Amino acid sequence: MTQTKILIIDDEPDIRELLEITLGRLKLQTRSVGTIKDATEILKKEDFCMCLTDMKLPDGDGLDFISYTQQHYPQMPIAMITAHGSMDTAIIALKAGAFDYLTKPIDLNRLREIIKSALNLNTNKVDNIPLDKQFLGENPLIQTLRDQVNKVARSQAPVYINGESGTGKEVIAHLIHLQGSRAKQSFIAVNCGAIPSELMESEFFGHRKGSFTGANQDKIGLFQAAQGGTLFLDEVADLPLNMQVKLLRAIQEKSIRVVGDQQEQPIDVRILCATHADLAARVVDGKFRQDLYYRLNVIELKIPPLRAHKDDIPLLANALIKRAEYNVELSNAAIEKLKTYDFPGNVRELENILERAYTLCENGVIQPTDLRFASITSIEVASSPILQQPIQPRTSNSVVTRPSTTNLDHLPDLSEVDNLEEYLELIERKILTQALDENRWNRTAAAERLGLSFRSMRYRLKKLGID
Template sequence: MTVTERRNRPDSIDVLVVDDEDDIRELIELSLMRMGLGCDTAGSVQEARALIERRRYRLCLTDMRLPDGDGLELVEFIQARQPSTPVAVITAFGSIETAIRALKLGAFDFVTKPVELKRLRELVTHALKLEPSAAVVAPGGRTLIGSSPAFLQLRAQAEKLARNQAPVFIHGESGTGKEVIARLIHGLGARANGPFVPVNCGAISPELMESEFFGHRKGSFTGAATDKEGLFQAASGGTLFLDEIGELPLAMQVKLLRAIQERAVRPVGAHAEEPVDVRILSASHQDLSRLVADGKFRQDLFFRINVITLRIPPLRERAEDIPALAEHILARVAEREGGPPRRLSPAAMVALQRHDFPGNVRELENLLERACALCEGDEIGPDDIDLQPACFSSATARPDATAAETGSTAGADAVEHDGHDTEVERMRVLKALEDTRWNRSAAARNLGMTLRQLRYRLQKWGME
């Protein structure tokens, strides 16, 4: 048996190193020892499994190609047996696909051979900060609201992703909380004490982009009066959040890809590259694969930043989160203004839950802020909420829903040709119900319709 269960420091075995090449094992072991870490080593999948069954490690480093199997098997085995132990894989130079497969399976990070000791030390430092006790960091004091199954699942995924270093692409409509989730991943991870640097890729002018990202040297172009560090350098040790990454011009995409691959950047006007240590998170409301198909986004960059995709469901798919979100927002307004938080009337709440929210949580925030400003009492009614017709554009973008609504109706309902009219009608009905404390006969009278017509509408809108 080639297992060497050596104790470098009598009371601490922290890391399991799995590699079939003696010199690599020794090199890694020695570097870890210098960091004050003890390790066990194994030369095959079988030996590694035997050790994992016996002891809990703080980190496992495994080669990909082993005599009796591959590192991916170990990644899976550890995920099953010691899910809180981060695993990093050592891959042959140039086999980035394998590294990406490992990350998708849950590996924490990877290093390529020949192993660069500086990079190894960085990796280990990050991994060991991931002890469960250290990971309970509140992300920037923000409260994330949501208890719908869709939101809970998203949150759990984000928490899991916080524990590795893989690039994550966050996809969601505008205002769904892409930045909030990116901050959560950063705040719960090993880089929480490092900077979180958000960049709106659509807001930087193309001429300045390279200098913004990578920095520049004094005198490298007109206006470069001093040396300036770039966003990559500013995010060093932390996370760079590339928001609206679909907006990056193609020329910049090439440079970004290189920076990610090399983990190094060259400031404009500099001769040499500087190493940078950042985790890349990116986001867009656009479908990047479509941009790739249209030739607007490079496939190789897509492949690199999109190792894991996190989809944020739009608010209309988790309408059950609206009451809690609304309460949170109203409490925040009240705190700012001093005084008790306003309440939403039941009809106002129903109206919100039926609204499409093309602008998602951000739209809900704006809408309630406006309602608080307009509303005179302490209860917000449907009249105080300005569900602007423009906001219903996405109702018309769902032809199925509109067709179903119009198709089954006739006569008095023929006016409902688009989502807007339906929504206006709904608000009118809700208001009448509210005014009559949900006395349907009285409401129908006020609306100038029969009780049967009112019932028909309520039924159709699922409001019975």
């Protein structure tokens, strides 16, 4: 490490001496004081790359000092030193703006990790962030969100990202990682709802060979894979209660135990999590542990739905087209039509709509007629009348009577639909397959039967993986 100066604030001479010796061995310069008053005076005269401060000081509270430095020295990270077991105090410090925290007695290895992260804060972050990792938008709501991301990226505090499906929660998580001190380390994202409950402990913490039936070799867990970096837990609300207990311990103790191992091993991982569910309501319902919610929700970021910043639709749409390398452009009329839609699937739905429009458009320009929005009619047409009745063969002298799409009695109950996109894809797959069977898998005839262009038919079959 290069020559750098760190401010130490503690009223115990032994602690100050221990910190001075330890940091001196790391080739770091130090200045130490015993009161907040002395600290504020020395900050006026000298520059420091970091500060270590005790929580309880003779002339004030460490939290007050954090608030003071957040106003006057926002670029200087502060690590709070708290009493052993004072996790609640540590969380309060993180909420106030502390970079990280240490507990007494001070673990010197943990101290070195914090120092290293703090010194990397302005050198390790990625300056040129790829387009697919940026969170675009000029609406004040998005600008405020980006400001919040910039601020929390300078901390090691856990962050809870709340937003509807398709709003870009993982993009925000990755952006926090890229703008923080861990940018050059791993970013590991996992969907908690996609892991079978019986495999969760092994997936998160790893296992030793022979620890259970089928464990034929050692396995590295997600925490180990993210060591030194960031672990993003998407859809964290889907974690079963028994796994919530183990995750809570890992966060509190900053250590894990591999399945089949007797010893715990320390971890240095920043935790980010997200869900589209109301996590606070899950706590009230007894489906999510309150203590884990308190640990994860140190800082909360709320992502607005796309319908709340429709003025960003042209910017987002053109960026998505550029990223996908579609050689097309949006007509002004198409942009205006996009602005009339509420996008229940948010940016992800906008991306899907543009992909379909690219396939359907002619002459390299997307027109309003190329934009296909999900609607209640889609559900009506695709509900029981068509699913329960085969498509009637068309003959030269026959008239096909189509089922009515205006009878609301056939609408599925909301309890029957867990995921709208998956539900509609299931219905579309069934109708396309029936049409292909009817026409002996002649795609041109099947497309004509359904009133589709051959190009649109080919796109739909490719999207659904129907050969």
